[in-house]
Amino acid sequence: TYAIGILTTVFTAFTFTRMLVAIWLRRARPKELPRAPVTFIPPGTKIPFMGIRRWTFALSSVLSILSVVGFLTIDINYGIDFKGGSMIEVQSKQGDADLGDIRSRLSELNIGEIQVQQFGAPNDVLIRVGTQDAGENAEQTVIDKVRGELQDQYDFRRVEVVGPTVSGELAKQGTIAMLIALVGILLYVWFRFEWQFAVGAIVATVHDVVMTIGFFVISGLEFNQSSLAAILTIIGYSLNDTIVVYDRVREDLRKYKKMPLPQLLNNAINETLSRTTLTSVTTSLALLALVLFGGEVIRSFTLAMLFGVVFGTYSSIFIAAPLLILFKLRPQSATAEETKTANGKAVTT
Structure with a gap:
């Protein structure tokens, strides 16, 4: 997107902007730039x-x-892009999300490092779970645990998993x-x-x-x-x-x-x-x-x-x-x- 923006800006500067300046110069014939x-x-x-x-x-x-x-x-706060782990976006079905309640309930699951934060609207929540070391299916197991704990009160809108190798x-x-x-x-x-x-x-x-x-x-x-x-x-x-x-x-x-x-x-x-x-x-x-x-x-x-x-x-x-x-x-x-x-x-x- 940024590259496209640069190309279109350069193209516009050499064509449309140049044309407008040329028209102004021919009509106004200024002695100096205003x-x-x-x-x-x-x-x-x-x-x-x-x-x-x-x-x-x-x-x-x-x-x-x-x-x-x-x-x-x-320790810099690396996201799961660089650290690996799971990112889950949920939305409260009724009213605002209770971050403290979510954090408390997920902590009882013993799934490692957890980050819970509001994500845009008051009823949207972003949950980050650190990478798991219990095997190749561990990430999916964690997601299933989180889903089972929260699905009654929250809709699951997005789930992303990034492994350590990636x-x-x-x-x-x-x-x-x-x-x-x-x-x-x-x-x-x-x-x-x-x-x-x-x-x-x-x-x-x-x-x-x-x-x-x-x-x-x-x-x-x-x-x-x-x-x-x-x-x-x-x-x-x-x-x-x-x-x-x-x-x-x-x-x-x-x-x-x-x-x-x-x-x-x-x-x-x-x-x-x-x-x-x-x-x-x-x-x-x-x-x-x-x-x-x-x-x-x-x-x-x-x-x-x-x-x-x-x-x-x-x-x-x-x-x-x-x-x-x-x-x-x-x-x-x-x-x-x-x-x-x-x-x-x-x-x-």
Whole structure:
């Protein structure tokens, strides 16, 4: 679905949107592009982002270390996609479901780890039972026990079983997909830019992945296949944000050949800040609506995405761009004349 959305967006941008802009240009013949009545970033904004790069590097390093330590020392809440087990969705026949009663009754069955939670409507319940070690028919036996205990008061709407072998294969495939995505990013950015840009994009992307995993560890959200899809989507979003900044940096490198790199990066980020902010805000609003009204099924996906959008925007500004200074993309100093010229050229887009 996400791939189809990207393809249709690109197609629309190159055809329908282009046609509308061409019609407007032919009819209005504007001398300059009109500005919206409300802008997130005022024209001529000059925020010294590079001046605090050491603080942001330190903050990101601490948070990354805490995320890794938390992942290694705290058991992440894996869903049955990765852990194996049974997932049963039931609906109360009369009135709201009593979670405490369900939990108490199932605990008496001695079927191992049990998780009971409300699932959407007050009368819907999702029951998770951990994987069983008593043989190949153990999962079905557990389902039959649960059905026998609850079927008088509840309708069984869905039953899913994932064995340990399948869950291990899913985890392996998910890890491979993530590594392939990172390698693809490295090759693409290296081909399009210079090696400093490629390494900077990879570091920023890995930073976002580590932060998101840390978010799952701290929040206790269930980590399932949709969570993995969220991480892969965050990788794409973060890369897109980073490429926007890098593209403007590359343009300014050609335009101001002797400008100090920190000042050039500040100009490039400020010039693209309006676009970056607008994209982040609109995406976050859509995700917030899904968090509030999307239901329990996609909650881990939407919360992870919301978190990732914020950190993806942060990393493109405070990680990806400052790394170009660390990698000495341009060690030269600028002449006073060119520096003065550049300061007057920053335009918010």
